[in-house]
Structures are given as structure tokens and as C-alpha cells.
Amino acid sequence: MKHVISITQFKDKNQLKQLFDRAKEFSQMPREKYPKPLAHATVATVFYEPSTRTRLSFETAIQNLGANLISTENAGQFSSAVKGETIEDSVIILSGYAQAIVMRHPEVGSAERAANASLVPVINAGDGAGEHPTQALLDGYTIYDNKGKLDGLKIGLVGDLLNGRTIHSLIQLLSLYDVEFYCAAPDSLQLPEKYIQLVEKNGAKVTLLDSWDTMLDKIDVLYMTRVQKERFEAIEDYNAVKDSFILDSQIMKKLNKDAIVMHPLPRVNEITIDVDKDPRAKYFEEARNGLYVRMALLEMIFSN
Ligand code: NCD
Numbered sequence: 135m136k137h138v139i140s141i142t143q144f145k146d147k148n149q150l151k152q153l154f155d156r157a158k159e160f161s162q163m164p165r166e167k168y169p170k171p172l173a174h175a176t177v178a179t180v181f182y183e184p185s186t187r188t189r190l191s192f193e194t195a196i197q198n199l200g201a202n203l204i205s206t207e208n209a210g211q212f213s214s215a216v217k218g219e220t221i222e223d224s225v226i227i228l229s230g231y232a233q234a235i236v237m238r239h240p241e242v243g244s245a246e247r248a249a250n251a252s253l254v255p256v257i258n259a260g261d262g263a264g265e266h267p268t269q270a271l272l273d274g275y276t277i278y279d280n281k282g283k284l285d286g287l288k289i290g291l292v293g294d295l296l297n298g299r300t301i302h303s304l305i306q307l308l309s310l311y312d313v314e315f316y317c318a319a320p321d322s323l324q325l326p327e328k329y330i331q332l333v334e335k336n337g338a339k340v341t342l343l344d345s346w347d348t349m350l351d352k353i354d355v356l357y358m359t360r361v362q363k364e365r366f367e368a369i370e371d372y373n374a375v376k377d378s379f380i381l382d383s384q385i386m387k388k389l390n391k392d393a394i395v396m397h398p399l400p401r402v403n404e405i406t407i408d409v410d411k412d413p414r415a416k417y418f419e420e421a422r423n424g425l426y427v428r429m430a431l432l433e434m435i436f437s438n
Contacts, residue, residue, distance in 0.1 A: 136435045137249040138257045141267040141303040147310060154275045156430035157423065168429075170200030171436050177201045178232035180224070181259065182210040182239045183364075187399060187421050188259050188269070192236050195428040199436075204232060210240075222251035229253035234435065240364075255435055263297040263365050269398055270303035272427040276420040277308075277355055280394050284311040290349050292318045292379050293359035293404060295325040300398040301359060302329055309336035316341050316349040320375045323361065346379060350388040356381070358397040358404050358417075382406040389414065396420050 144150055160168070177196040181189050189207065196203050206213050214224060221239065225248045228235050237248055238259040245258030245265075260266045278284055289308060295301050295317055305315060306329075315338060317325045330340050343349060350356070358381055366372040381395065386409055389395070397405055397417040409415050 136255050137245075137252070138255070138267055138431070138435070139245045139249050140258070140265050141270045141307045143267070144271070144307065145310065150271075150274070150307075150310075153271065153427070153430050153434060154278050156433065157272075157275050157426040158279065160426040160429045161423070165198070168198050168200075169433070171433050172196065172199040172201035172233075175201040175233040175436065176204055176231060177234045177236065177432075178228045179203065179205045179207075179236045179259075180209045180213065180228065181207060181237070182213075182215060183260065185238055185259070187424055188238065188266075189236075191421075191424040192257075192259065192268075192428050194425055195432055196236075198425075198429055199432055201233075201432075221247050225251045225256070226253070234432070257431075257435075260299055262299070263302075263362065264299055265303045266299040266398075267303050268428060268431060269300045269424075270307040271431065272424045273300065273304050273357070273396060273398070273420065274307050275427050276396060276416060276423050277394070279423070280416060281354060284308065284313065286312055287354045288314045288316065288349075288352055290316045290318065290346065290353035290356045291325070291359070292346060292356065292381075294323045294361045294365075294375075295319045295359070296323045297362035297365040298359040298398075301325070301357075304357070305329060305333050305338075306336075309333035309338040312337070314339045314341075316343060316353060318343045318346040318349060318379065320344065320378045322371075323375060323378075346385075347388075350385070351390055353390060354393055356389060356393055356395045358395065358401070360397075360400065360402050360404060363402075377403070380404055380406065381409055383408045383412070386412055386414070 242262040242264035245261040249256040
């Protein structure tokens with residue numbers, strides 16, 4: 135059984151390279167040539183939190199590879215969770231219908247709970263402020279595809295590093311390689327100590343900053359994130375930090391000429407739309423890569 139719960143399960147750089155190479159192949163393959171390794175399978179997508187990219191790219195990947203899809207797009211409101219059903223019970227039931235379950239849920243640790251109850255592979259599509267492993271894979275792929283390598287890169291992480299689950303997964307993936315992190319965030323949203331220790335243990339250097347002025351001309355990748363409004367208890371606390379880092383064409387002038395700009399999306403106002411036409415802006419390409427990486431991942435899960 136191959137659950138995908140945490141990015142820490144991916145430790146083998148050869149396996150990652152295979153996954154990235156396969157994603158590249160899918161990106162260049164005519165649709166009619168897609169293999170159907172999931173033919174006769176059914177895959178369930180169950181999202182208890184909003185999603186556009188993750189759910190729809192998974193659902194496209196599932197169908198591209200030949201599987202049937204069953205889905206509840208707003209599981210928090212429309213599934214039996216409303217009636218008080220536990221994650222465990224829901225997952226046991228889904229295991230009877232589907233050969234894999236893709237799940238997003240607002241609680242940290244929910245994906246692991248689901249995996250413990252499930253009779254089929256569970257893929258974590260985001261567990262609260264915990265992890266988002268498949269986003270890290272597509273982010274890693276996007277960096278690799280653009281820069282031709284992952285070793286030797288300086289990565290700037292900006293925004294809500296406390297609550298951003300894409301950050302928590304991505305830094306652990308990248309720390310398998312020889313990388314250096316520059317973390318620019320308001321004090322209250324800085325990268326939690328737990329993650330600093332995890333990546334430093336892997337040999338990555340971490341520099342914490344409250345401004346991005348000193349890093350823009352050093353970094354190869356600028357990874358922007360949204361301040362995660364839904365994780366705040368008081369709106370005043372959100373309002374106090376939401377506009378701390380706004381990337382616009384003026385700031386872009388200070389960024390390295392060959393750096394790339396990424397964002398897991400959705401953006402709120404942390405990247406102004408005038409940045410979109412800059413050739414260094416890769417966030418829409420990054421979202422598109424989600425489809426190819428998720429196809430490669432599903433094919434891998436179903437191959438053994
Ligand atoms: C992210 C998420 O859900 O964590 N979105 C995504 O999956 N691409 C980022 C976010 O919501 O800010």
C-alpha cells in the first residue's frame with residue numbers, strides 16, 4: 135500500500151528524478167498517447183476544504199490515466215461529515231468503492247488518520263497547516279525543469295511560513311539537495327522552529343529575515359505565499375500582516391535576472407498582475423505542471 139501522507143516519504147533522489155522525468159514526458163505527450171494504467175480503477179477525491187488547482191488537476195490526471203472518478207467537492211458541507219461521521223468511517227466506506235483516495239481536510243494529521251483506517255492508498259492533498267506533499271513535488275519539478283538542477287540553489291521563501299503547508303512540504307523536499315533558504319516573513323508568521331531544525335539536520339542553511347531587501351539579488355527562486363486567512367482566529371491579526379510583502383514590477387527590478395518567481399496560488403494581492411508578463415513569473419506554468427506531476431505520481435502508485 136502506497137499512501138502519500140508526508141513529503142518525508144520521498145528520500146530517494148533517483149526516484150524523484152524518475153518522477154520528474156516522467157512528468158516532463160507527460161507534458162510533451164499528445165493526449166491520445168496517454169497510457170491507461172488506471173483503467174478499471176475508481177479513484178475518489180474528497181475535499182473538506184476549498185480547492186481549484188489541486189482537486190481539478192488530480193481529477194484530470196485520474197481521468198487521463200483511464201480511471202473512473204468519484205468526487206465530493208465540498209465534503210465538509212455535502213458529505214456525511216455534516217452528520218458527525220468520523221474521517222475513519224468515511225474512509226472505510228470509500229475504500230469499498232475506490233482503489234485510491236485523494237483527500238484534503240482542515241485538521242493537521244487528518245491524512246495520517248485516514249491512511250490508518252483505509253484499505254486503499256490515501257493521498258494527502260493538504261491537511262490543515264500541516265503538509266501538502268504533492269504540491270511540493272510539482273514545485274520541485276518546476277524548479278528542476280526551469281533551472282536544470284536542484285543542487286546549489288538559493289531559495290527565497292516569502293509570506294506565511296507559519297501556516298503555509300506548501301512551504302512545510304517544499305523545504306523538506308528541497309533539503310534533500312544542497313540548498314540554502316532565505317525566509318522573509320513578519321515575525322509572527324516565521325518558519326516554525328520544528329521545520330528549521332528538520333531542514334538544518336539535512337544540511338540546509340536557513341537565514342530568517344523580516345525584510346526581503348538583502349535577499350532579492352542573491353536568490354535563484356522566489357517562492358511567494360498567501361497569508362493563510364483561514365488559519366487566523368481574529369481578523370485584526372490577519373489585517374495587520376496581510377500586506378507585509380507585495381511583489382510588484384518595482385521589486386522585480388531588484389530580483390536576479392535569471393531567478394524564477396513561484397506561488398502555489400491562489401494569490402490574493404501578494405503578487406500584482408503587472409508581474410505576470412515578466413518572463414521570470416512561473417506560477418501559471420507551476421499550476422499546469424500539477425497535472426503532469428500528479429499523472430506521474432498516480433502512475434507510480436498504481437504500477438506495483
Ligand atoms: C495552496 C494550499 O491549498 O495549501 N494551494 C494549492 O494547493 N495550490 C496554497 C494556498 O491555499 O495558499
